[in-house]
Amino acid sequence: MILGHDAALPPDRAPRTLRTIRHADAEGVLEMVSGDPNPRLRAVALDYTGYRERSAGPMRRRELPWPGIVLIFDFGPTLRFLDADGTVETGRHHGGFLAGLHDGTVLTETVGAQSGLHVNLTPLGARRLLGLPMHELANRVVGVGEVFGPAGGRLVERLLNAPGWAERFDLLDAAIARRLAATEPLPGIATAGWRRLEASGGRIAIADLAASLDCSRKHLGTVFREHLGLSPKTVARVLRFHRAIGLYDRGLCSGWADVAYECGYTDQAHFVNDFRRFAGVSPTVFLATRRPVERATLPG
Structure with a gap:
């Protein structure tokens, strides 16, 4: 099991460097402590971040789609999930x-x-x-217990009781390493397809991607649905959208028109329409509601 107690740390790693960000404004205080996973695990885990946040009252956030999987170990209070209108609670995952x-x-x-x-x-x-078909998790948020079973709760307890963030990150390294040692690599077409699409920033045509992998578009779609959860075309759109937000957030383009051009949108209107499709609001409205520290820590 991924969450077993006797997993050993992968050898040959340098001492872990922790990075701390503290931000305070009228809305509250946020502290984040980040660390890199063991280099041997970089194909699986991109980063670890411990966080503590306090605000004057309830705080809502719109979480944009991005080309990765988010795993949260919740130390409390438990986060609420709401419908698109923010009127109905859709779940809590203790x-x-x-x-x-x-x-x-x-x-x-x-x-x-x-x-x-x-x-x-x-x-x-x-x-x-996880060892699960990823289409079962696409557009879903599921509890740790649902995907990891009782061992998930035990790991949450161990993480919560660890003396510090470095020790918690070590626990995660060990758990992931143990699981990788017990599982088989994924099919080459899934790995190559994802890597080529990711490297293109979502700009490669799906027909060209299928041809480069010597398979049909239908077969490529089946592979992506099984191993990533969404169709190749949708994954490509998410990749392109995520890159566009990152370029703007980091000040690497002078405005939305430059972002649209750099990421392969036909024009700025095309980008804004995609943003509304993915985020439910215009890019200007979304970015105006984000705290500076959130912009500085955009995934990827």
Whole structure:
């Protein structure tokens, strides 16, 4: 099991460097401590981030789709999930949750405080760790217990009781390493297809991608649905959208028109329409509601 107690750390790693960000404004205080996974695990885990947040009252966020899998170990209070209008609670997952690939926004709400450990997984890494068809998790948020069973709760307890973030990150390294040692690599077409699409930033035509892999578009679609959760075309759109937000957030383009051109949109209107499709609001409205620290820590 991924969450067994006797997993050994992968050897030959340098001492872990932790990075701390603290931000305070009129809305509250947020502290984040990040660390890199063991280099041997980079194909699976992109980063680890511990967080603690306090705000004056309930805080809502629109979480944009991105080309990865989010795993949260929740130390409390438990996060609420809401429908697109923010009027109906759709779920709470005590102990934590995993979010599959999404092609739409997810609305969350805190009660005024939250803490936990955030893990960004690659989509193929999550497929190998979970051993589940990823289409079963697409556009879904599921509890840690649902995907990991009782062992998930035991790991949450161990993480919560660990003396510090470095020790928690070590526990995650060991758990992931153990699971990888017990599972088989994924099919080459899934790995190559994802890598080529990711490297293109979502700009490669799906017909060209299928031809480069010597398979039909139908077969490629079946592979992506099984191992990533969404169709190749949708994954490509998410990749392109995520890159566009990152370029703007980091000030690497002078405006939305430059972003649209750099990421292969036909024009700025095409990009804005895609943004509304994925986020439910215009890019200007979304970015105006984000705290500076959130912009600085955009995944990928």
